[in-house]
Amino acid sequence: MAARTVKLAVIPGDGIGPEVVAEGLKVLSAVAPRHDLALDTTEYELGAKRWHATGETLPDSVEEELRGHDAIFLGAVGDPSVPSGVLERGLLLRLRFSFSHYVNLRPVRLYPGVTTPLADTTPDDIDMLVVREGTEGPYAGMGGVLRKGTPGEIATQDSVNTRFGVERVVRYAFEKAAARPRRKLTLVHKDNVLTFAGELWQRVVREVGEEYPQVSVDYCHVDAATMFFVTQPHRFDVVVTDNLFGDIITDLGAAVAGGIGLAASGNINPEGDFPSMFEPVHGSAPDIAGQGKADPTATILSAAIMLDHLGAADAARRVERAVAEDLRDRAKDAVERSTSRIGDDIAARVAEQG
Numbered sequence: 050m051a052a053r054t055v056k057l058a059v060i061p062g063d064g065i066g067p068e069v070v071a072e073g074l075k076v077l078s079a080v081a082p083r084h085d086l087a088l089d090t091t092e093y094e095l096g097a098k099r100w101h102a103t104g105e106t107l108p109d110s111v112e113e114e115l116r117g118h119d120a121i122f123l124g125a126v127g128d129p130s131v132p133s134g135v136l137e138r139g140l141l142l143r144l145r146f147s148f149s150h151y152v153n154l155r156p157v158r159l160y161p162g163v164t165t166p167l168a169d170t171t172p173d174d175i176d177m178l179v180v181r182e183g184t185e186g187p188y189a190g191m192g193g194v195l196r197k198g199t200p201g202e203i204a205t206q207d208s209v210n211t212r213f214g215v216e217r218v219v220r221y222a223f224e225k226a227a228a229r230p231r232r233k234l235t236l237v238h239k240d241n242v243l244t245f246a247g248e249l250w251q252r253v254v255r256e257v258g259e260e261y262p263q264v265s266v267d268y269c270h271v272d273a274a275t276m277f278f279v280t281q282p283h284r285f286d287v288v289v290t291d292n293l294f295g296d297i298i299t300d301l302g303a304a305v306a307g308g309i310g311l312a313a314s315g316n317i318n319p320e321g322d323f324p325s326m327f328e329p330v331h332g333s334a335p336d337i338a339g340q341g342k343a344d345p346t347a348t349i350l351s352a353a354i355m356l357d358h359l360g361a362a363d364a365a366r367r368v369e370r371a372v373a374e375d376l377r378d379r380a381k382d383a384v385e386r387s388t389s390r391i392g393d394d395i396a397a398r399v400a401e402q403g
């Protein structure tokens with residue numbers, strides 16, 4: 050059978066981005082031929098270096114080229130030498146918005162053998178799927194500054210919540226919940242204060258929920274959710290939430306499930322009208338960049354989410370199994386392994402599975 054070619058755009062980005070992406074590609078190269086996939090990768094130099102050289106964050110022509118790919122594999126963007134927000138908005142969020150990545154899928158799962166800071170907690174207690182809205186909320190870029198630099202300065206940053214945008218992500222979350230054994234969905238919001246947006250989210254969850262009677266629905270204010278993530282993580286199965294709350298609770302989720310170096314994500318356009326984009330939850334980690342200290346596992350698990358999205362579920366499971374074995378054995382490490390060593394070891398385990 051002829052291999053299926055996957056056109057993959059690669060954006061290594063800044064800081065540890067190139068280091069972890071190299072390991073993700075290493076593992077993808079090991080898995081692809083075993084599942085009749087051929088990777089056709091094109092690397093795009095976007096990020097701080099390009100901005101310093103040309104002032105560009107994402108030229109229109111590059112966005113057009115990216116559009117022609119099956120998926121985008123990204124490391125991280127952001128650098129202390131670039132004003133905060135320039136690359137985050139001009140590159141990362143622009144891609145999420147332009148390609149309608151309205152689902153930001155962030156599994157929070159404790160793998161066997163991984164140490165959690167929570168007492169008396171086992172892998173059975175932490176296995177949730179956060180479905181973060183990816184194109185609206187306070188991220189939309191609405192607002193502005195009045196009387197800048199004066200004592201009367203006012204900055205506003207509006208949260209945009211459209212019926213269309215909320216409904217499509219809520220429906221996706223119900224679909225995911227219906228397909229999981231526990232069939233539970235928790236809306237995380239702050240409807241006691243953000244009454245306009247909160248009421249819309251609540252109403253949409255209620256209405257869409259009528260189509261999914263098999264899914265039990267729960268609600269949690271976001272402040273309480275941060276507490277329950279730590280004290281009772283087993284409360285959560287699928288969580289649906291807005292863009293900003295989802296950003297915050299998934300870093301917390303990463304921390305309870307063994308660390309930010311393990312947290313994977315997919316920015317998904319479920320209809321396939323645009324390429325989806327896969328990246329670790331973490332950022333460019335300038336504090337450890339260039340030292341071979343970054344954990345590439347989050348990026349490798351993001352590659353598994355990508356394989357799933359591309360319809361290569363067997364390949365995705367193979368990567369997850371290799372990662373699970375590597376994580377199970379980490380406690381035996383005499384010294385901390387480098388970024389590339391972890392990538393080598395996981396790629397070798399992919400190959401060992403035959």
Ligand SMILES: NC(=O)c1ccc[n+]([C@@H]2O[C@H](COP(=O)([O-])OP(=O)(O)OC[C@H]3O[C@@H](n4cnc5c(N)ncnc54)[C@H](O)[C@@H]3O)[C@@H](O)[C@H]2O)c1
Nearest residue numbers: 125126127128137309310330331332333334336337343344
């Ligand atoms: N998706 C993205 O591209 C993305 C995500 C988050 C932050 N950022 C950007 O990254 C820059 C740094 O942000 P930050 O410091 O708030 O968050 P960060 O995630 O980059 O780092 C937070 C802490 O986690 C550690 N860390 C992160 N990834 C790690 C890994 N793979 N292995 C081991 N340790 C890891 C870092 O060393 C740091 O101590 C900023 O410019 C920010 O805007 C980008």
Ligand SMILES: CC(C)[C@H](C(=O)O)[C@@H](O)C(=O)O
Nearest residue numbers: 127137138141142296330332
């Ligand atoms: C860098 C930033 C724009 C981004 C976000 O807030 O979504 C990051 O924190 C993330 O979690 O992917």
Ligand SMILES: [Mg+2]
Nearest residue numbers: 296297300330
């Ligand atoms: Mg974040």
